[in-house]
Amino acid sequence: MSRPNTRSKNKRQRQGDDVDNTTEIWRKIHKTGGITEEDINQLYMIWKPVCSGCRVNAKDNPNCFCALVPPPNGSRKSGLWMKTSDFVESLGPDPTKDLRASASSPAGLTNLGATCYANSILQCLYMNKSFREGIFSVEPEVLQQQPVLNQLVRLFVPLPEPFQNCFHIFIPIRSSATSTKKQKQKSALAKEKRRTRSDKDFDMDAVMDRSESRHHFPVMLAEVLDVFSNLSLTSFVDCTLGAAGHSSAVINGHAELKYFVGMDVDPVAHNMAQARINSVVEKQLDGGVKVFTLLRNFRHIKSALRETGDERLVDGSIDGILMDLGMSSMQVDNPQRGFSVLADGPLDMRMDPQASLKAEDILNSWPESEVGRVLRDFGEESNWRNLQKKIVQARLDGGLHSTTDLLNLIRRVTPAMKGGRQGWIKTATRVFQALRIAVNDELKTLEDSLYSCFDCLSPGGRLAVISFHSLEDRIVKQTFLDIIKGSEDESCDNSDLRKVSDEIKEKEAWIKHVINGSNGIILTKRPITPSAEEEKLNRRSRSAKLRVIQKV
Template identity: 60%
Template sequence: MGRLFIPRAAPLALSHTKLFTFRTTTAAARATTTTYASSKGSPRRSVSRPLPDSLVRRTRSTREFNEEEIEHFLSNGTHVPVLLGEVLDVFDRRGRPLRSFVDCTMGAAGHSSSIIRAHPELEIFIGLDIDPVAYKMANVQLDLILNNVEAERKDRALQRYTYLRNFRDIRSIVRQVDANISSDGVDGILMDLGMSSMQVNNAERGFSVLNDGPLDMRMNPLASLKAEDILNSWPEAEVGRILREYGEESNWRKIQTKIMKARTGGGLHSTNELLNLVRSACGGPAGRQGWMKTATRVFQALRIAVNDELNSLRDALFAAFDCLAHGGRLAVISFHSLEDRIVKQTFLDIINREEGGSPVKKKNDCEEEWCKQKIDGKFGTILTKRPITPSTDEEKLNRRCRGAKLRVLQKVPQE
């Protein structure tokens, strides 16, 4: 497996917020510390207070939260898409119709169904997902929504193409769908990198620390590599690298040693066995910063390695940009620091891929309210110098959305 070097930044050690409901330390929760001594001369103590949004390197969404839209998903018992209103705003552009759209990670088709309803001018929809369970559910939802909007479209029938494929294959898929789209480009592309509850809640998939199951963690059940293979047969140094780089885990050496020792007793074969190993390596409580938090990072690291997620993401970002029409937009929602760092840096690389110089940062001259500050380059413009994060209202309704970050890239318009 190819390696991707991830530079270490401030220790954010995020768990995948769509995957677990444990509280995570995100940029929104960074705190200032005030130290004081009591009047009785007791030891000095520290109190953490959240930083105001103005000092945090993100843009919290101020969009009015559409509860009716969310109720639509809740009433149907389907997955609630994160940052839905914000995504709709990104692709709702005056004077530029959305005629072609690619959802690279359909999931339960929450974003896709809303895009289709909001854009009656849409002519071609392409949906991808590597997970067969999500792929099947997405097609069921798309059938329902298309039946409902078909009468409104009259003579403009929507052409729908769905593929059980990895989003790194987007270039060849677009070429396969329509030669004209391949040459002219796609108007809008979306990537939602989060995991849905339907994936996590299935214990047989091995993603959750809460349910005992096999150490699988494959997004694509046909893939050969499982988490069990890494834990029981990969070189010790490689196991340590995965824990250190993909889990950003400070106790990686202790856990690595425990994993090697477990091999002498037959290895690790279930999520509970791995959970107990982490608990024995870390000790202490299972609370917010205890061994359960460490377990969450270990599971994240293994899942990333099994599915080669970071390399796939970087490849997919370059390929998606190449598929965009001039003036087209690519929107990406990430859920942990490793993903967001790659999206941020790759966007910068893309807009100046042949320049070698620093992009020019500009203040907002965009008419759209959500676009606060952007970065211009030779080949495109990053419309989110700082990522957009969920509104406080959305966070109250859906705790799992708190680590979500939306970044948007626009290809330069044709002169």
């Protein structure tokens, strides 16, 4: 005897379960061209019970605003986000009352005609940070003209405080914009206190005249000229010639200049600068400047000055020295040099083409711990462990041999939530910086060179350094303090030195705060940064910081 089928014995029968009934409603609407209130109730399941404080929220009851809010533990039940009763009291407006147009209208999300499917769509919108921030940044007047967006704001705004903090939502609309604006102002003010923004007018025409290339402009040109303007500059050394934009301006601005020494480790930049400097000198009426251009790293400044063979350029006789630590646009824009994250090229990154170490060697042969140290210390990359692991794993598949190979790896490793394209590009920029610093031993070279350059200065001579990232600037700042044997929080007791520094500040308006020491004076307690206009017209100057020290 066969056993009776009891599969649907206890199955709950609900209104609207009959698919044929729904089909008949659509056929009737299509045939008659009209729709009744009963049709709407049937199609959109408005007959279902309204929200009861999230305690009955389930897939069978989508009429609940709280379904949007994920619980702290992230668990899901019955296909929708569920909330525990602990948060019921902190929900704000009651979805069953405050979010209903009338007693007969549906509750919660069904104010938009939301069913379980619509609930999930709105849930996805809510979980999208960009959408949340965007919708809460719209002005109320605009929202009133957009009924759907206005309704979404009304639905999202009653979230409890714990979830506001969790998802970083800006609510309410007015106060959120004000709060964000105040935070930005506070952050900007704190940043301004750590620097002195230049108040010089940015003369684009003058900068273009000093530029050999239309794509490369000397950074903070007016500010550099100010540093040396009140000196009797008979000898000047440019440790990083580049396109000779700064040097040509200094030569033109100092008729008393007798000796010019330019150094660069890049042969292409050296040849270009040599031709430009010679052209500038030839145009002078007296032609009294003796020019030496050397293909040398600035860490060898002392031996380079001896190579000139002129006794008047020995240690302790130079009136002005400039170090521009930024990369020239000619280097960045040449894909074959491997410096750019925007172009495919070999993983080279050598400033000196004669050097043996390449970025490719670091990625494919250095120990895993050393690769991680480079990314962590030189790139200040927070995701260095994961990158280190993936770089070493890539060696099993042949290694990394081009910038595109490295960029593809970075794109795969960078978490998707970290700003999309901008997120992985910022990570790539930090990785490329780390590799470039390691290949060229930039930080150690910089520290050693600062001491050597200061030794080469004559009494009253000045050393100006333009840095472009925090690692460089930190070294310049600390080395300057060590050179003068002073501290940023100390005031020198030597009245003569203080008198000298006071006289300097009176004569030169660009000097705001100084630090006195037994061996010298730091003329920029806070670094000088480009003017707002220069940052706008030359975006590569945004991170530039100028620090100056004078020998006594």
